[in-house]
Amino acid sequence: MYFKLGAAKTTATGAFSPSQQEFRSLASVDQYSGFSTMLQSLFRHGLQKPFARNCSTLGPRAIQAPHHPAAKLGCKIFGARFRSDAQRRAPQQRQQQQWQQRQPPPPPPPPEMPPDMDESSDSTLKRLVVWPFIGINVVVFLWWQSAEAEARRNGRDLARTPQQRAVGARNTIDINDPATGQLKHMMSNYTLSLRNMREGRWHTLLTCAISHATLDHLVFNMISFNAFAGFAIMSGVPLPTLLALGVGSGLASDMACLYDWNRKRKETPGLGASGVISGLGTAMACMRPMASFGIILIPVGIPLSLLMVGYIAYDSYRLNSEESNVGHSAHLGGSAFGVVFYMLFLRKYGGVWNMLRR
Structure with a gap:
């Protein structure tokens, strides 16, 4: 129911x-x-x-x-x-990782470059290297002028340069004359010659590089030295390395001169810092080949490598000239040492070595 x-x-x-x-x-x-x-x-x-x-x-x-x-x-x-x-970001992170994997590997790091130097350290190195060297050359030049003035006061007529006096130019003097004692001292201690080597004055291998008897020779060499040494300091070359380059270039130029004079049977003395400057310039041209340098009376800059190649070509052309009083063999010897020094100690700063490796 x-x-x-x-x-x-x-x-x-x-x-x-x-x-x-x-x-x-x-x-x-x-x-x-x-x-x-x-x-x-x-x-x-x-x-x-x-x-x-x-x-x-x-x-x-x-x-x-x-x-x-x-x-x-x-x-x-x-x-x-x-x-x-996290779940929403996972696909984006995965896509980013895949994109990074498809990218080419980063280029190799650039060659080790010297640390940047500020203006204070730059001026300090110039005070330690450039200005003392120029000052010593000026002092020796004034000593040359004093010796020649003494010889003129004693009634002796002088030739224009020590090279002309040594090769027997007109109006020359005999350096063995007692009236020219100071000039004899300069010729015996501040010039490079086979005679000084035979007589055991080995210190002239160094002192000849700070000796200039004429004003034009002194001015040209000191301007060139200031340019090349200052450029080396700005490029970060350490002070001991720069000193080794300068001394080595001077000694190499001396050896080249002595070999050339012995080959030609000439008793020609030499003096000046041209060999040191050639070594500095060639080493800097290898380290910074595209650096722009100016020449007096030329308004445009010239690459340093082209400038040094021109100097080397000119010295090679005039090496066997009988009319030239320039030590072309000294320039070539200094330049050769500059190239060797760069390959041994300066190639880590880049330049021609990196170009050859490519």
């Missing part, structure tokens, strides 16, 4: 049987209950478990019924909306 109780039906035994409308109401309540459970789990646990992979936060009914609307809402909408920043 059945009787109607509201919208529900009961059996005689008292069992409750909901109607279709009431069943729908219970299903909707179940949906809302599962959705509230999902929100509570979301606020309680945060985003530690992505919804797309783990739907346990939706409650047991969502697991039993994957087609449940709340399960779909949690797994798809919330899972896509609450992805972490």
Whole structure:
């Protein structure tokens, strides 16, 4: 026997049987209950478990019924909306790494260059090297002028240069004359000659490089020395290296002169800093071949390498000339030492060595 109780039906035994409308109401309540459970789990646990992979936060009914609307809402909408920043950045980082791997390797580092020098250190090295050398040359030049003035006061007529006096030019004097004692001292101690070598005056290998008897010779050599030595200091060449280059160039030019005079059977004395300057200029031309240098009466700059090649070519052409009083062999000897010194000690600063390696 059945009787109607509201919208529900009961059996005689008292069992409750909901109607279709009431069943729908219970299903909707179940949906809302599962959705509230999902929100509570979301606020309680945060985003530690992505919804797309783990739907346990939706409650047991969502697991039993994957087609449940709340399960779909949690797994798809919330899972896509609450992805972490690391997950969003992962593809971008992967693309950036792939792009970096496709890039060519970076070029090799440039050759080791000397440290930059400020103006104070530059001027300090000039005071230690350039100006003392120029000052010594000026003092020796004045000593030459005093010796020649003494000889003139004693009634002796002098030739223009020590070279002309040595080879027997007109109006020359005999340096063994007692009236020319100071001039004899200068010829014996401040010029390079085979006679001085035979008589054991080895110090003239060094003193001849600071000796100038004429003003034009002194001015030209000192301007050139200031330019080349100053450029070496600005390029970062250490002071001991610069001193070794200068002394070595002077000695190499002396050896070349002595060999040339012995080959020609000439007793021609030599003096001047031309050999030192040739060595400095050639070494700097190898280290900085494209550096621009100016020449008197030429308004445009000339690459240092081209300038030194021109000097070497001219000295080679005039080497065997009987009319020239210039020590071309000394220039060539100094230049040869400059090239060797660069290859041994200065190639780490770049220049011609790097060009040859390419």
